[in-house]
Amino acid sequence: MARLSRLLRPETVALVGGSLVSRLVKSCEEMGFTGEIWPVNPDRKHLAGLECFPDLGSLPSPPDAAFLAVNRERTIEAVATLAGMGAGSAVCYASLFAEQGADGAVYQRRLVEAAGEMPILGPNCYGLVNAVDGVALWPDLLGCEPVSEGVALISQSGNVGMNLSFQDRGLSVSHLVTVGNQAVVGIEDLMEELLEDRRVKGIGLFLEAVRDPARFLVVARRALAARVPVVALMVGRSRRGAEIARSHTASISGMTQAYQALFDQGGVMRVGAIPEMLETLGVLVGVGPLRGNRIVSMSCSGGEASHVADLSQDTCLDFAPLPSGQAARVGRILEGRVKVGNPLDYHTFIWDDRARLERLFREVTSGPQDATMLVLDLPDRDGDFSAFWKTARAMATARSTSGRPALVVSGLPENLSADLARELTAAGVTPVRGIAEALAGLDAAVRWGEAIHSQPPISPAAVSPPGDRLIHLDETQAKARLREWGLAVPRGMVVPVSGVETAAAEIGYPVTIKMVGIDHKTERAGVRVGVRTPADLNLVLAEMS
Known part of the structure; x- marks a missing residue:
C-alpha cells in the first residue's frame, strides 16, 4: 500500500455522488481547504456552486483523494477506476460490506482487489478531517476548527467520530479519522503516518478491534519512544457489546485480557469512557509523563x-x-x-x-x-x-x-x-x-x-512460514497435526448436530461443546465447557442454534 500523505494532506479532491456532495463541499470550505474541489455527477451540471464532471475520467488529473458517496457496487467500480488512473486514495462511505456477513464480505474482497496498492479508508466510514492543513472529507455536520497543533482522534465509529468533533473541552484536535471496516487502511497505518507529523501531540483511539496486533505494538512502541501519548477506549468488553461491534464494522471485539496485555506492552493508556479518553489525553499532553x-x-x-x-x-x-x-x-x-x-x-x-x-x-x-x-x-x-x-x-x-x-x-x-x-x-x-x-x-x-x-518488552521474533504459502487450519485439523507429532490432544469428535448426543455418550461426560468453522468461538458464544448431562447438552445445543 502507498503512503497516506495524499489521503491526509490532499491538494486535489474528487467528490463523487449526489446530495451529499454539497455537504462535502461545505465541510471543505468551513475547514478552509485551499486546493481544487472536483464534484463528479453524470446528471448534474453544478453542485454547491461548482461545475460537475460527468465521470472520473473527465477530471483534470488523478485526484489526491476521492470521497465516494455512492452505493457499494458503484464504490467498487469507482475504486477500480481511481486506482487505474493513479489517484492517491479514496474514502468509501457506503456500507453493506463485511459488516453484513458473508454476502457483504464478498463485496469487501472485491473492493480490496479493485484498490490494488491505492489506500482506501473504510468502507462504512465517515471520512476524515485534518484541521492543521484545512482538509475535511466529511459528509455531515462538523465541529472541528482549524488549529496549529493538537491531538489526533481515530474512531471505528463514524457517529462517535462526529460527536468527538463537537467536544468543547479546550482540547485542540489536529485530526479526526474514522476507519469503518479497515478493509485496506487500518488504525496502525494511520498512527504510523500521524507520528511523522510533529504537530500531532497525542493520539486517541475509539476501538472495536485491533486488526494487526503485532504491527500495532510496533507503532505503539514508536509513539512511546517519541513521547506521543496514545489513549485507547476499547468497546466490546461485554458479550453484547462484542456482538454489536461485529454487526457494526465487522470487528471481532472482546478478549479483554489479551488487549490489556497488548496495550501494556505498547505503553498505551486504556480508559473506560469517552469523557475519560478526552480528559486523559488533555492531562498527558499538558503535564507529560510523570x-x-x-x-x-x-x-x-x-x-x-x-x-x-x-x-x-x-x-x-x-x-x-x-x-x-x-x-x-x-x-x-x-x-x-x-x-x-x-x-x-x-x-x-x-x-x-x-x-x-x-x-x-x-x-x-x-x-x-x-x-x-x-x-x-x-x-x-x-x-x-x-x-x-x-x-x-x-x-x-x-x-x-x-x-x-x-x-x-x-x-x-x-x-x-x-x-x-x-x-x-x-x-x-x-x-x-x-x-x-x-x-x-x-x-x-x-x-x-x-x-x-522501562525496558522495552522482548517480543517474539518474526517467523516466516515454510514454503511459499500459508495454510490455515481449523481447530480439528490443527489438533490432528499435533497428535501426529506426538503431542497429547484431548479426545474429540466432529459430528453434525444430530450426532452430538451419541458422540457425547461415547466420549463420556462431562464434555465440552464447540462450534466448528468459525473464528473466535468464545466471543460468539460458540464454546460451552463442563456439560454434564444429556439434558444440559440439549439446552446448550438449543442456545447455540
Whole structure:
C-alpha cells in the first residue's frame, strides 16, 4: 500500500455522488481547504456552486483523494477506476460490506482487489478531517476548527467520530479519522503516518478491534519512544457489546485480557469512557509523563477534599502529607486556622484575596510532589464570578513561578468554561473537567512515565512460514497435526448436530461443546465447557442454534 500523505494532506479532491456532495463541499470550505474541489455527477451540471464532471475520467488529473458517496457496487467500480488512473486514495462511505456477513464480505474482497496498492479508508466510514492543513472529507455536520497543533482522534465509529468533533473541552484536535471496516487502511497505518507529523501531540483511539496486533505494538512502541501519548477506549468488553461491534464494522471485539496485555506492552493508556479518553489525553499532553506518583490537591472545601481522597483509592496516586517545613509555611500563610493536610482544604477566609492565594499556591506547588491540582468550579453563567477568576489566575501565576505540572479541575464537567480552559492552557495549566477524570489522567501520566523509562518488552521474533504459502487450519485439523507429532490432544469428535448426543455418550461426560468453522468461538458464544448431562447438552445445543 502507498503512503497516506495524499489521503491526509490532499491538494486535489474528487467528490463523487449526489446530495451529499454539497455537504462535502461545505465541510471543505468551513475547514478552509485551499486546493481544487472536483464534484463528479453524470446528471448534474453544478453542485454547491461548482461545475460537475460527468465521470472520473473527465477530471483534470488523478485526484489526491476521492470521497465516494455512492452505493457499494458503484464504490467498487469507482475504486477500480481511481486506482487505474493513479489517484492517491479514496474514502468509501457506503456500507453493506463485511459488516453484513458473508454476502457483504464478498463485496469487501472485491473492493480490496479493485484498490490494488491505492489506500482506501473504510468502507462504512465517515471520512476524515485534518484541521492543521484545512482538509475535511466529511459528509455531515462538523465541529472541528482549524488549529496549529493538537491531538489526533481515530474512531471505528463514524457517529462517535462526529460527536468527538463537537467536544468543547479546550482540547485542540489536529485530526479526526474514522476507519469503518479497515478493509485496506487500518488504525496502525494511520498512527504510523500521524507520528511523522510533529504537530500531532497525542493520539486517541475509539476501538472495536485491533486488526494487526503485532504491527500495532510496533507503532505503539514508536509513539512511546517519541513521547506521543496514545489513549485507547476499547468497546466490546461485554458479550453484547462484542456482538454489536461485529454487526457494526465487522470487528471481532472482546478478549479483554489479551488487549490489556497488548496495550501494556505498547505503553498505551486504556480508559473506560469517552469523557475519560478526552480528559486523559488533555492531562498527558499538558503535564507529560510523570516521574513519580506524588500528588497534592487543594480546594476551599472539606467536602471536595474528602471526595478527592475517596476517588483516589483505585489509582496508583499517593497523596502523602506535606513535608514538615512546607506544612509549617502553609500553616503560617493560613494564619493557623487550618489543619494542613493533603488533600488540603484551605477554607474560604482567603477567598477573593489574590495576593494571599498566590502566596499559598506558590508555596504548595513548589513542594516535592510530581503534580498539583486545584479543585475549582467556574461555570459559564451570568453573575459576578470575579473571585473565581482570581483563584484560577493565582494558580496560573504559581505555576509560572514553580514551572511544575499544575491542573485546575472542576467538580462538574459543565463548570469549567471554554474561555477558562483556553486561558489556563495558554498559561501552562492543564484544565480538566471532572475530579474522577483528573485522577484517571494523572494515574495514566504515572503509568506512561513508567512505560517510557522501562525496558522495552522482548517480543517474539518474526517467523516466516515454510514454503511459499500459508495454510490455515481449523481447530480439528490443527489438533490432528499435533497428535501426529506426538503431542497429547484431548479426545474429540466432529459430528453434525444430530450426532452430538451419541458422540457425547461415547466420549463420556462431562464434555465440552464447540462450534466448528468459525473464528473466535468464545466471543460468539460458540464454546460451552463442563456439560454434564444429556439434558444440559440439549439446552446448550438449543442456545447455540
